[in-house]
Amino acid sequence: xxxxxxxxxxxxxxxxxxxxxxxxxLGLSLVFGIMDIVNLAHGHMLMVGAYVAIxxxxxxxxxxxxxxxxxxxxxFGLGVLLQKVLLKHVVDEGLEQPIIVLFxxxxxxxxxxxxxxGGDARTADIGIPGNGFDIGIAFMSFPRTVxxxxxxxxxxxxxxxxxxxxxxxxIRATAQNRTAAKYMxxxxxxxxxxxxxxxxxxxxxxxALLSMLFPIDPYVGWSYLLKTFAxxxxxxxxxxxxxxxxxxxxxxxxNLGALYLGGGYRNVVSLLIFLGVLLVKPEGLFGSSGxxx
Numbered sequence: 001x002x003x004x005x006x007x008x009x010x011x012x013x014x015x016x017x018x019x020x021x022x023x024x025x026l027g028l029s030l031v032f033g034i035m036d037i038v039n040l041a042h043g044h045m046l047m048v049g050a051y052v053a054i055x056x057x058x059x060x061x062x063x064x065x066x067x068x069x070x071x072x073x074x075x076f077g078l079g080v081l082l083q084k085v086l087l088k089h090v091v092d093e094g095l096e097q098p099i100i101v102l103f104x105x106x107x108x109x110x111x112x113x114x115x116x117x118g119g120d121a122r123t124a125d126i127g128i129p130g131n132g133f134d135i136g137i138a139f140m141s142f143p144r145t146v147x148x149x150x151x152x153x154x155x156x157x158x159x160x161x162x163x164x165x166x167x168x169x170x171i172r173a174t175a176q177n178r179t180a181a182k183y184m185x186x187x188x189x190x191x192x193x194x195x196x197x198x199x200x201x202x203x204x205x206x207x208a209l210l211s212m213l214f215p216i217d218p219y220v221g222w223s224y225l226l227k228t229f230a231x232x233x234x235x236x237x238x239x240x241x242x243x244x245x246x247x248x249x250x251x252x253x254x255n256l257g258a259l260y261l262g263g264g265y266r267n268v269v270s271l272l273i274f275l276g277v278l279l280v281k282p283e284g285l286f287g288s289s290g291x292x293x
Contacts, residue, residue: 006259008137008138009139010256011256012140014248014251014252014253014256016147017148017213018250019147019251021231021246022155022243022245023154023155023206023247024207024224025228025232025235025243025246025247026155026202027039027198027201028203028229028232030158030171030202030238031195033237034191034238037091037102038099040099041105041106041109042200043223043225044105044106045204046204046206047113047216047224048075048109049203049204049206049207050207050210050216051113052067052070052075052207053068054123057124057125063128064125064126064208065146067124068208068209072202072208075201075203079200080194083193083196086105087196088192091192109221110218114218119218122216123211125212126147147213150205151209152244154202155240158240167191170191171191174188174192175238226274230271230273231250234250234273234274
């Protein structure tokens with residue numbers, strides 16, 4: 001039997017981690033829901049964002065939270081460049097061609113990371129004094145709590161952007177019906193550019209936050225890609241609320257799986273959730289209704 005205090009601690013830690021999973025998955029969900037492409041390089045974009053934060057911390061000693069802002073800016077630029085240079089030629093050519101391009105990009109990013117930065121795992125210190133605080137049922141470490149809060153704030157900011165700005169409403173309109181959006185005067189090509197930029201920026205932010213909790217190496221992209229897929233499938237494509245719920249569920253499930261089965265089964269839990277939801281409820285808990293819910 002597992003002690004109740006250990007169980008409570010595992011659940012709390014899972015919820016805090018789940019917020020970052022949700023942030024990582026939100027970028028993947030937006031790109032798929034609006035552009036109808038599966039970004040197989042999403043996990044490697046997360047890895048790049050993590051390395052940016054780590055390098056900023058290593059070079060300056062500044063908290064990776066500042067490096068996160070730089071990572072978001074750089075990854076937004078990468079997303080814009082990727083859409084304008086490569087994906088615009090294949091985005092309307094079915095699922096296969098974008099998948100091939102993005103799979104190739106994932107391999108390029110992985111190997112660039114290995115050649116430039118080496119294969120050793122790295123991490124960064126959040127730079128906040130003290131260990132954390134006790135809430136009675138569990139201990140809240142500062143790194144986990146701060147990264148969770150930042151992740152949720154970014155998710156809420158993305159939701160508000162989609163709901164209350166003209167660009168966000170244009171993104172949602174394009175997701176619902178691209179042809180109708182064009183007739184309404186929306187530049188859907190530009191919307192695709194912005195969407196991919198936002199999606200990659202969110203991946204970069206999630207990577208920077210994860211670098212404060214776990215070691216990062218050039219090969220973690222595939223693992224985090226699986227996790228974000230699981231969250232998107234669980235929550236439903238295009239639903240911000242569903243993505244947040246899916247991330248929390250995955251975080252708790254992984255921690256409980258590690259607690260009862262061992263740490264080596266953490267990724268197995270992600271895969272089982274992914275396959276199970278596909279079989280039972282493929283539209284996810286919240287389905288999809290044009291993004292930004």
